Amino acid sequence: MRTRPLKVALLGCGVVGSEVARIMTTHADDLAARIGAPVELAGVAVRRPDKVRGGIDPSLITTDATALVKRGDIDVVVEVIGGIEPARALITTAFEHGASVVSANKALLAQDGATLYAAAERHGQDLYYEAAVAGAIPLIRPLRESLAGDKINRVMGIVNGTTNFILDKMDSTGAGYQEALDEATALGYAEADPTADVEGFDAAAKAAILAGIAFHTRVRLDDVYREGMTEVTAADFASARQMGCTIKLLAICERAADGESVTARVHPAMIPLSHPLASVREAYNAVFVEAEAAGRLMFYGPGAGGSPTASAVLGDVVAVCRNRLNEATGPGESAYTQLPVSPMGDVVTRYHISLDVADKPGVLAQVATVFAEHGVSIDTVRQQGKDGEASLVVVTHRAADAALSGTVEALRKLDTVRGVASIMRVEGE
Template structure:
């Protein structure tokens, strides 16, 4: 019953791992896409950096161009798909495309997290249509559910495993007892980690995603610079084993949480211990999952492949269908929503529980002195376990909820105590509802 409508023409910026899958799917699924959109989708051109390169996809050489600027402003282009990544030239190209009335689909987490303000302003000023599902957690439908399905609910907290590389490494450490370095090497050998793994293992990638998630979940503007970030390079096999012994698993989490008074949000990326019974604990290998706690909906989780050419292209294609349908209907998707305008509070105000492991002298009165220091900072202890080892003992404490500032003060004082030989580890504990 669909009337034949003129084709919508797609300009693709970038033809790497994701872009070549987009080309393939636009071709292979042309009939399905046309039926779902109500008009055929046609590839108008593909902007690449160099012409001669070998590519995964069968792209008609006549469609290739190195002049991306000319492509995004061409009259015969309706939709611009940006899968170049990075800040420039992606930003300039997206702005030019919007200024010329194009609908835009982007997978660019770095740009949206660092300078979302510029991009969203251009959306408003041009009355443009922008979708960016693929920027966070690859194939997992996440931004659309947060922006639309949960539009009638209040999100309290988002806990996400949003970086597949670090999840792979931590999962290997957990399942095989490997060291961080050995697990990283394996991840590199399998292509899960890059030769320079900094962006992943130091949490930069997860921090960009956390900023985007927090902004959407809390209807506020959050940038990558607002995100407290710690990586996983200092996690030892002993930390992993100790967590395991207590029924926990260590994951690198992106956490976006409304403060108890509801007036601010904390956004942070760091390794944390979560109970093995928590749905996120079962997320193995390079999979991603995002756990959302909302006032009415309760606990939700979204799970899937967070990276890779085809999975990311699935999210890009979903967005292409959305902007194409919008174009035909003469409408556009929801704009950035920042009306709540919550401030991001400093890390010191973030509240969670802590697992603290101390090497102490094994003599009377040590526990009393240690407990006194926790009390002086108003950090309440939930459990404590002491194991003698000759002259020394190991003291493992788990606290009730306390602010990061109070915990930091406690750790500083503990380090100054001469009966404390060393603070062996400090790890946050998340996803455990014990208050």
């Protein structure tokens, strides 16, 4: 075993960073045995140096992150501060000064991963980011390496624990959205401002990363269609149950049938109770991968939290350190296909549409005519009426999203349609 330690600089010491530091210290001997050399925490950059951080040598604490990554003797920089800047500048500076990088920064990778990849390649360094998607679940490396010889056609999953907890509580207890959100907040699953989670921004960033890896093409955050889940109601769950379904906030990345384009989207969807993703409960994550040779694979586990995310970070640290000892680098960006990302209007799927309509003869015929005029075929219709008011639930066959949007706009203009109560896609069939 090499005696000179490999030095690690840690940027950020919050929930995840503190766990990375703790595990590096308590499992130092095991990590050294697995890597083939000792690994040493050489510096920790923080914003609040006066905060007590148990188990970390105070002499390692600094507020000058730039100076830390410029030291020249650092082998690996672990970035867990998040956000775009200064994370991007610190990562590229680390590459320039001879360090490889392990990051958990989904937002930066989704927005500007190409810049980071290019900088890593230019300076002969590694960029690893297993912790950026689905916490402890091994997912990035299987997609980048284990399935590198296969053709992946679809990646669909639950990649945000907060939203899954909320939807699971709505389904299992009958709670409304706000009640379930309040419980998630009280238990620490939801932030004080849950917007990034419940509006789908977090999941969209992860979808961009997954699509890029799966389809060997560049997919940015702006390419991902996004809908939040704040409008999902108890009535939607009741309708889902009648169809033998539940509701999940899904990230879906697909290769077009002709193989000439890809799509990436995040939105609530009904999925059959028979689908493996339907049984994912509480704050867990799961990702379903469909590949030509391997078939269907599912990756499941805790998708967030200090210890699970730190596990993914340290797995990358071990891999990067092994590469440095072997004077090699791992896989970089694979974007050779250069496939275009199609707009949401091109996506073909089924839909569940709930309408508030007048309870009188001829309404169903009018509604059916609108669907036919826009080329959207109806699968089933369910109608309930009372005191001059009625609800009409229509489930379609597969149709393009653009056709469905046109159908809904035309329905809103009918005098007999009082309102469109909900529109939800049906996936996983």
